[in-house]
Amino acid sequence: MRKALIIVALLFAGFAPLVRYHPAPSPAPAVVTAPPQPGSGGSQAARTVDGSVVDTEFGPYQVRVTFSGTTIADVQIITEPDDGHSKRIASRAEPTLRSEALQAQSAHIDTVSGATITSEAYARSLQAAVDANGS
Template sequence: MRRIAIAAAATVSIVVLLFSYRTSSDQAPVATQPARTTSPPAAGATSGSDGTFTGDAADTRYGPVQVRITVAGGRITDAQAVQYPQESGRDVRINSSAVPELNQEALQAQNAQIDTVSGATYTSEGYQQSLQSAIDAAHR
């Protein structure tokens, strides 16, 4: 009976250790060089923030992510990732579905508080950071 109790306690200890082991780093993406471009407001536009704005590139574990938005009437009318990881087949496979989803999320949310795409956490975090940079540029 004592051996069973010791074996059970050892098993529980091992399971707790396995669940507490972190498999990925908690490194936050860091912005790199500014890469902002703006286009002049459309004729007759009343808002000073209308145009096309490219956010700063955000470095991620797998490569930079950069977002360009188009603003008309004070609303984001288009959001496109213009740079994102595509170095490996895995990057292409993940981001071919994640990037369109992130673009759509940005249009729906109208801000950088968008959901992270499962399986594309680093790209999502970089996208959010670059999107916020583009939104900030639109408000200048």
């Protein structure tokens, strides 16, 4: 009987933090419109949109997407975790993720082997930027 009470008490103690956990809401994506590039005729101004910050178990990730009309012209990681290991993973995965996004013209991209969490966070932030652009 005593063991059962101890087990029940430990279960309650283990679940208490889960009940109290409330994730912080993600801020709305920032939208910045850049002036037309010289020689572009000004017909489709470049528009820069920051995706939402995606919190992972290793830290936050966020991308900045440059659009020309509805076309994705560039994608950059602007927020990444502070630890060296995550920075190395992100720096190795970013060129592949960028290439995939530019080719797909969407957030429907393959994950990079060995950088699954980075890839998923990149895609979620990219999708938020695409949604904010109305593409």
